Amino acid sequence: MINVALPKGRLGEKVYKMFAECGYECPSILENNRKLIFENEEKGVRYFWVKPSDVSIYVERGAADIGVCGKDILLEYEPDVYELLDLDIGKCRMAVAGKKDFYDDNTKTLRVATKFVNIAKTYYQEKCRDIDIIKLNGSIELAPILNLSDVIVDIVETGTTLRENDLEVKEEIVNISARLISNKASFKFKTEEIENISRLLGKKVSEND
Amino acid sequence: MEKYLKDEERITLSLRSLYSKYGYLPYKMNKFEEYDLYAKNKDFLIGDGVITFTDTSGKLLALKPDVTLSIIKNASDESGIKNKVYYNENVYRISGGTREYKEIMQTGLECIGDIDLYDAYEVVSLARKTLEAISSDYVLEISHMGIIFAILNKISDDKAFYEEALECIEKKSTHEIKAVCAKYALSAQNEALLCQLATLYGKPSDVLARLDALDSEVCFGKYLCELKTICELLCKDGDSTKIRLDFSIVNDMKYYNGFVINGYINGICECVLYGGCYDKLLQKMGKSCRGMGFAIYTDLLSQLNTAKCGYDVDTLIIYSDTTSAQAVKEATEKEIASGKSVSAQRSIPKKLRYREIIEI
Numbered sequence: 044m045i046n047v048a049l050p051k052g053r054l055g056e057k058v059y060k061m062f063a064e065c066g067y068e069c070p071s072i073l074e075n076n077r078k079l080i081f082e083n084e085e086k087g088v089r090y091f092w093v094k095p096s097d098v099s100i101y102v103e104r105g106a107a108d109i110g111v112c113g114k115d116i117l118l119e120y121e122p123d124v125y126e127l128l129d130l131d132i133g134k135c136r137m138a139v140a141g142k143k144d145f146y147d148d149n150t151k152t153l154r155v156a157t158k159f160v161n162i163a164k165t166y167y168q169e170k171c172r173d174i175d176i177i178k179l180n181g182s183i184e185l186a187p188i189l190n191l192s193d194v195i196v197d198i199v200e201t202g203t204t205l206r207e208n209d210l211e212v213k214e215e216i217v218n219i220s221a222r223l224i225s226n227k228a229s230f231k232f233k234t235e236e237i238e239n240i241s242r243l244l245g246k247k248v249s250e251n252d
Numbered sequence: 253m254e255k256y257l258k259d260e261e262r263i264t265l266s267l268r269s270l271y272s273k274y275g276y277l278p279y280k281m282n283k284f285e286e287y288d289l290y291a292k293n294k295d296f297l298i299g300d301g302v303i304t305f306t307d308t309s310g311k312l313l314a315l316k317p318d319v320t321l322s323i324i325k326n327a328s329d330e331s332g333i334k335n336k337v338y339y340n341e342n343v344y345r346i347s348g349g350t351r352e353y354k355e356i357m358q359t360g361l362e363c364i365g366d367i368d369l370y371d372a373y374e375v376v377s378l379a380r381k382t383l384e385a386i387s388s389d390y391v392l393e394i395s396h397m398g399i400i401f402a403i404l405n406k407i408s409d410d411k412a413f414y415e416e417a418l419e420c421i422e423k424k425s426t427h428e429i430k431a432v433c434a435k436y437a438l439s440a441q442n443e444a445l446l447c448q449l450a451t452l453y454g455k456p457s458d459v460l461a462r463l464d465a466l467d468s469e470v471c472f473g474k475y476l477c478e479l480k481t482i483c484e485l486l487c488k489d490g491d492s493t494k495i496r497l498d499f500s501i502v503n504d505m506k507y508y509n510g511f512v513i514n515g516y517i518n519g520i521c522e523c524v525l526y527g528g529c530y531d532k533l534l535q536k537m538g539k540s541c542r543g544m545g546f547a548i549y550t551d552l553l554s555q556l557n558t559a560k561c562g563y564d565v566d567t568l569i570i571y572s573d574t575t576s577a578q579a580v581k582e583a584t585e586k587e588i589a590s591g592k593s594v595s596a597q598r599s600i601p602k603k604l605r606y607r608e609i610i611e612i
Binding site for chain 2: 104124
């Protein structure tokens with residue numbers, strides 16, 4: 044039995060569809076109820092929905108054998124897992140954004156508001172830029188508007204929220220998409236099953252290209 | 253007697269006996285070591301954050317985060333001599349999840365000196381026997397830094413590329429390898445070679461055949477020969493399905509140059525055994541001899557679901573304030589003499605689980 048951690052929300056639904064199309068369907072997951080775990084014994088698969096940022100924790104700690112999460116989560120938490128496949132969905136980018144009239148002249152410590160502390164720190168460390176990180180948990184775009192920060196480091200999908208708030212992308216850090224990850228120990232004891240899922244999903248990704 | 257031992261204690265005892273049989277001597281080290289030793293070899297340590305303090309003479313000391321460095325420091329470096337030691341020590345490190353200091357029990361062995369191919373086999377074989385002592389459901393994985401380095405070296409001599417490529421290989425991420433190859437403008441042939449390296453995984457016979465084919469392209473014959481001999485001997489020892497070659501196991505190239513091993517136990521969600529051949533570390537520490545070894549983290553063994561006894565004691569003896577000490581003594585000794593465990597109490601403790609109760 045392979046335990047799969049899926050990220051709650053639109054991305055997770057898309058991912059489940061991919062799994063189902065690869066022959067790992069579990070109809071009970073589509074029922075409208077409060078169940079947390081969905082199992083298809085015949086197909087040897089068990090799904091559970093978790094908060095997207097928790098997927099890597101479930102997989103790293105072995106509660107799930109495999110899971111799907113964004114590259115942003117992998118870069119931020121650096122879990123010790125295998126990153127087997129780029130599913131080429133949930134595409135967006137991690138970027139530095141700020142007010143349209145903001146210009147970083149490097150004369151003072153840059154105030155950076157973000158949910159992604161590790162990514163922001165690594166990015167600016169590589170540029171040897173002195174920064175002051177302001178850790179926020181949501182509504183990051185508010186920070187530069189209220190002068191809480193100079194810039195933000197956040198995920199940009201379409202850029203609509205930025206535009207509507209008079210903000211713009213200043214620098215792009217990295218492209219993000221959903222990745223199939225595996226617990227290292229699970230991979231050793233369920234090699235065939237995990238490699239099979241990865242191979243079928245990989246085929247699906249190529250077909251969608 | 254064994255029923256009173258925790259899993260970790262039982263395993264530690266059997267490992268002591270195993271290592272002693274192969275001529276490994278016990279090694280006991282101080283809780284503290286001079287910080288300088290760890291500061292000079294910081295990258296060798298798994299994890300960061302060494303706990304330091306100043307001793308009464310003003311020397312900066314550290315609570316040991318590792319045992320290998322201390323063993324190397326004290327190992328003799330004479331031709332023809334092998335230092336074979338085992339240890340069972342607490343080390344102090346920052347725990348990955350909580351970022352707090354943790355005391356971790358580590359058991360392992362080191363073989364340092366004028367070592368040869370037999371010693372390499374012996375160390376890997378003892379790693380296998382160590383896993384066997386914990387559970388019959390294990391996997392021992394072997395990789396070889398010499399082969400990995402030969403392939404990387406053929407592709408490029410850019411150290412920054414090595415680092416990025418190794419990170420992708422370690423994650424078995426062929427999609428990331430493609431991105432790195434594009435970044436460094438590498439050929440499609442080199443990209444395919446790296447992707448092949450990251451996915452070289454499986455039974456020794458299968459992977460060695462694939463390595464044979466690669467050898468004509470890259471030339472790592474010397475290392476392949478070493479790996480073949482080790483695998484051949486190991487497969488003769490027993491169930492070869494538990495031995496796998498996995499070239500996604502990479503250790504720091506500054507220290508490791510030969511075989512690298514990882515061990516997994518079904519039921520434990522992370523690697524329990526780490527090891528390898530670290531000649532480069534010895535060179536860095538001014539020694540001309542070779543070194544190899546491995547360690548297991550016995551604290552992880554508590555994750556194993558072994559059968560638990562449903563009782564804390566066999567018999568709970570309840571006596572009153574008026575019962576004489578002599579009567580309690582006699583009742584207790586009678587139960588113990590019949591092979592039972594006993595707890596003598598004046599009232600029933602809330603959390604004590606007992607098989608039977610005797611009121612006197």
